[in-house]
Amino acid sequence: MAYVNAYQPPPPAKPAYGLHGPVPYDINVAFPLDFAQLETPRLKLVPFIPSIHAAKYHAAISDPAHFYRYYPFAEMEDPESYLLFMDTFMRQNPYSVLFAVIDRTTPDPDYPEWGGKLAGTIGLINYTPTNLSVEIGAVCVLPAFQRTHVATHAVGTLLKYCFTMPFASQSESGLGLRRAHWYAHSDNEPSLRLAARLGLKREGTLRWAWVLPVGKDIGKTPRQDDLLTGLGRDTAVMAMTWEDWEDGAREIVTTQMARTE
DSSP: OOOOOOOOOOOOOOOSSOTTOSSSOOOOOOSOOOGGGSEETTEEEEEOOHHHHHHHHHHTOSOHHHHTTTOSOGGGGSHHHHHHHHIIIIITSTTOEEEEEEETTSOOTTOGGGSSEEEEEEEEEEEETTTTEEEEEEEEEOGGGTTSSHHHHHHHHHHHHHHSOTTSSSSOOOOOOSEEEEEEETTOHHHHHHHHHTTOEEEEEEEEEEEOOTTOOSSBOOOTTOSOOSOEEEEEEEEEEHHHIIIIIHHHHHHHHHOOO
16 A cells, blocks of 8 residues: 655744734633633732733843743743743633733832732633633742742632632622643642642642753653653642532632731
8 A cells, every 4th residue: 555644844833923922912812801800909910911011020030940940841931932932832822821910019110000010920721611621820920929929819819710600790700610720840849839728639640741851950861762862741730620619629719818928
């Protein structure tokens, strides 16, 4: 039986716009976002708009290699490649969205219109309307805001939005999902502790899930004759379901977000 293999790798696509994305900026989201539900008295989530937030975000990261040490993407460490990567990975995917996290407890005199200081990012990744699930990821809290209320409030706000039913009441509405999951480098203890503190449960470990870019030094050593030189990453999987939410996780999130420290 005769056959051919005419496969040719496609050339990398280049967006028809600059690093800051299209103008006006299109967040390109295919699921409901009610930003009135994505804020607390201490924090709010807004779309991450590169022309508005990127310079401040990157200026706050003095050591990108350390800041992104647990991420499996080399592109995040350089400001320009970060913006290209996030445009491809997040903005061009209509089932993902990247938020800027604004800390409302610390005003920014340079940008009073923000209603607070830029404290990092968080995202909803690969929402699936057919399975009613989503990943909470891209959780990057800037160094000045680590060990504060920011991470707890950002993640807690998204968990509440994920599991609240649409139009649950006159004041509350959400996506009504069945599941929200969380992927982390298995050595990233701060990430795993944050997820556990907010009620997510460890479901297992995806062993050797990633080949890390050369230069990433937190990982597993491959076999001697391996096809690639990068270290390997085990990925811890944590998740919360609607049953967890209704069986006590809602109260856990509320309690954690009520803490004052």
